[in-house]
Amino acid sequence: MRFNAFRTTSFRLAALYAIFFGLSTAALLLLVYWYTLGQMEQDVENAVSARLSNLQSVYASGGVSALEQALKRESAQPGIRYRYALIDPRGIRVAGTVPYAGLGVEWQELEGEEGDGDNFELTVGGHGVRLPGGWLLWVGRDVETLHELRERLAGAVSAALAVTIAIALAGGVFLGWQVSRRVESMNRTARSIMAGDLTRRLTVRGTGDEFDRLAEQFNAMLDRIQALMENLRQVSSNIAHDLRTPLAHLRHRLEELRGRALTAAQYQDAVEQAIGETDTILATFESLLRIAQIESGRRRTAFTRVDLSALLEELAETYTPVAEDMDHILTAEVAAGVHVQGDRRLLIQMFVNLIENALRHTPAGTRVALRLPLPVAAGVVVTVADNGSGIPAEERDKIFRRFYRLDASRTTPGSGLGLSLVAVIAELHGLVIEIQDNQPGMRVNMRFPAQGGE
Amino acid sequence: MKILIIEDDEKTAGYVVNGLREAGYGVDRAVDGKEGLYLAAGGAYDLLVVDRMLPGMDGLAVVRALRRSGVHTPVLFLTALSGIDERVSGLDAGGDDYLAKPFSFAELEARVRALLRRPAAAVQQTMLRVADLELDLVKRTVTRGGKAISLQPREFRLLEYLMRHAGEVVTRTMLLEQVWDFHFDPQTNVVETHISRLRAKVDKPFQCTLIHTVRGAGYCLREA
Numbered sequence: 001m002r003f004n005a006f007r008t009t010s011f012r013l014a015a016l017y018a019i020f021f022g023l024s025t026a027a028l029l030l031l032v033y034w035y036t037l038g039q040m041e042q043d044v045e046n047a048v049s050a051r052l053s054n055l056q057s058v059y060a061s062g063g064v065s066a067l068e069q070a071l072k073r074e075s076a077q078p079g080i081r082y083r084y085a086l087i088d089p090r091g092i093r094v095a096g097t098v099p100y101a102g103l104g105v106e107w108q109e110l111e112g113e114e115g116d117g118d119n120f121e122l123t124v125g126g127h128g129v130r131l132p133g134g135w136l137l138w139v140g141r142d143v144e145t146l147h148e149l150r151e152r153l154a155g156a157v158s159a160a161l162a163v164t165i166a167i168a169l170a171g172g173v174f175l176g177w178q179v180s181r182r183v184e185s186m187n188r189t190a191r192s193i194m195a196g197d198l199t200r201r202l203t204v205r206g207t208g209d210e211f212d213r214l215a216e217q218f219n220a221m222l223d224r225i226q227a228l229m230e231n232l233r234q235v236s237s238n239i240a241h242d243l244r245t246p247l248a249h250l251r252h253r254l255e256e257l258r259g260r261a262l263t264a265a266q267y268q269d270a271v272e273q274a275i276g277e278t279d280t281i282l283a284t285f286e287s288l289l290r291i292a293q294i295e296s297g298r299r300r301t302a303f304t305r306v307d308l309s310a311l312l313e314e315l316a317e318t319y320t321p322v323a324e325d326m327d328h329i330l331t332a333e334v335a336a337g338v339h340v341q342g343d344r345r346l347l348i349q350m351f352v353n354l355i356e357n358a359l360r361h362t363p364a365g366t367r368v369a370l371r372l373p374l375p376v377a378a379g380v381v382v383t384v385a386d387n388g389s390g391i392p393a394e395e396r397d398k399i400f401r402r403f404y405r406l407d408a409s410r411t412t413p414g415s416g417l418g419l420s421l422v423a424v425i426a427e428l429h430g431l432v433i434e435i436q437d438n439q440p441g442m443r444v445n446m447r448f449p450a451q452g453g454e
Numbered sequence: 455m456k457i458l459i460i461e462d463d464e465k466t467a468g469y470v471v472n473g474l475r476e477a478g479y480g481v482d483r484a485v486d487g488k489e490g491l492y493l494a495a496g497g498a499y500d501l502l503v504v505d506r507m508l509p510g511m512d513g514l515a516v517v518r519a520l521r522r523s524g525v526h527t528p529v530l531f532l533t534a535l536s537g538i539d540e541r542v543s544g545l546d547a548g549g550d551d552y553l554a555k556p557f558s559f560a561e562l563e564a565r566v567r568a569l570l571r572r573p574a575a576a577v578q579q580t581m582l583r584v585a586d587l588e589l590d591l592v593k594r595t596v597t598r599g600g601k602a603i604s605l606q607p608r609e610f611r612l613l614e615y616l617m618r619h620a621g622e623v624v625t626r627t628m629l630l631e632q633v634w635d636f637h638f639d640p641q642t643n644v645v646e647t648h649i650s651r652l653r654a655k656v657d658k659p660f661q662c663t664l665i666h667t668v669r670g671a672g673y674c675l676r677e678a
Contacts, residue, residue: 001522282556283639286638286639287638291637302542314607314634317606317607317608318608318634318644318648319642319644321647321648321651322642322643322644322647325643325647326642343634345635345637348635348636349636349637349638352638352640353641354637356641356642357639359642360642361640
């Protein structure tokens with residue numbers, strides 16, 4: 001698996017996020033930085049200004065000498081944070097400890113280099129003020145701590161930014177790798193499915209996340225495809241298996257005619273029979289294809305509101321004389337006004353198959369009942385019941401399989417497809433088929449799904 | 455009567471053309487959709503028999519184009535597609551009837567005749583009459599020679615269809631489709647049973663037989 005973390009969408013998203021996050025964090029940190037330092041710088045400035053105005057009032061009351069004295073007193077205090085300078089009009093420092101010769105009224109920061117006294121090196125920031133007569137009074141405050149803080153803060157901010165971005169990127173790579181792994185596993189499964197193994201399914205982790213949901217949907221789709229392919233295989237195998245016989249039969253008949261001297265009437269007859277055989281074969285093809293079509297579910301879109309009561313009444317009317325002619329009795333109890341959603345023509349075909357099956361596979365004298373009671377809690381149920389010989393319990397399931405004929409009825413004509421068509425149409429409509437012992441005979445219940453609002 | 459058949463398969467075309475000519479119709483043939491459209495658009499034909507699957511322009515497209523340009527010649531579709539939806543899409547495209555291959559010639563002929571018989575404007579009739587048999591569409595009653603005949607709803611529908619196509623052969627398939635809405639082949643003698651019931655009520659008590667069986671084709675209602 002060639003995994004390239006950097007090409008995954010997850011990584012790109014994570015990188016994008018990391019950038020935005022990084023930028024906003026940076027902005028935030030810088031804000032903090034500026035604000036904090038700004039405050040501190042402001043504090044220093046204020047302190048210096050306060051000191052200056054203090055000293056200015058001393059000068060105002062006592063002149064230069066008072067000022068000098070005040071400065072001496074201040075400077076003598078141990079551990080003070082201020083540095084002073086009093087510069088005379090000639091530019092010579094008269095009092096104070098700040099030696100620098102470029103002092104002015106603007107804010108300046110100076111590296112400390114002490115001269116008099118036992119003052120240590122100190123970095124100060126301050127400004128001066130001009131006094132009448134050309135004097136300059138300068139006050140500065142220790143800004144070492146400020147500088148240290150500035151450095152520390154800058155260091156912390158950079159470190160924080162770096163860590164944030166690193167984490168975000170690492171996270172992105174990790175996420176990308178996770179997602180990629182999941183997707184790659186899906187790809188692998190898909191490849192083996194395409195290579196022909198239709199039984200494979202995507203793994204569902206059970207986390208309920210979008211990948212799981214996707215996997216579930218794909219698996220459902222694969223189930224469907226597998227069913228369709230199985231259906232296709234079965235149709236082909238059915239065609240091969242059960243149509244080969246009548247086709248072979250037909251061929252034999254035609255072969256027999258070859259080279260025989262028959263009368264015109266005999267030929268006519270033989271040809272009629274051959275046409276009859278061909279018709280049967282074609283009808284079987286037709287049914288098989290129809291079953292396959294219905295199974296592929298395309299007809300569901302053609303559903304309309306069907307008057308089930310009217311449909312069954314009409315069928316009852318149609319089949320009563322047919323039943324009579326076959327020495328059977330058909331009765332019907334159909335409640336009025338029952339409607340369902342479905343394909344009218346397919347429903348007709350389904351019920352016709354059930355009724356005809358009951359008529360044809362029961363002995364003479366059998367009663368066949370068609371019932372549609374008023375729907376109660378159990379919903380809409382159509383019942384076709386007979387009091388014939390019935391079906392042994394083990395066979396009940398199988399009668400709906402294609403071409404399955406009960407051993408007892410193998411000799412009656414018909415391709416055995418009728419009931420599998422019933423099964424397929426029932427499935428299309430979401431019907432539940434129940435086969436029960438009618439004691440005696442067989443009872444088939446067709447249960448419609450809840451119609452919702454009918 | 456002139457019929458145009460649009461069919462690319464030689465064997466089918468030959469079969470249909472010969473059969474229809476023998477039955478007395480004038481028949482022309484087109485080998486593909488474009489040629490068929492060109493010929494049919496002239497409006498000189500009374501009926502078009504169109505194969506669904508044609509090279510180039512398919513049958514549905516041809517008929518749609520004809521309908522759009524105002525040609526209302528009746529159309530009978532032929533198709534090898536056994537799909538259930540095919541019938542609907544054929545009728546939607548403007549076709550009038552539909553026949554699945556393979557078909558018996560009798561079936562084709564019956565449908566051709568039915569389509570040719572249709573009047574251009576449907577006249578609203580309240581009464582159908584053949585010889586002394588009268589069917590009142592409004593009152594839903596049937597009398598023959600003045601005597602009332604009581605029919606079940608399905609028998610009435612069956613008789614109505616036969617009378618509407620009086621003099622023509624109607625096939626079992628046509629009856630199953632039109633009278634019963636069965637679009638499949640039932641495994642029991644639905645049609646035969648009902649025809650015989652109908653005969654018992656409509657023909658037997660009277661001198662003249664009206665409902666005839668046409669061997670190998672279907673039934674026909676006419677004076678003997």
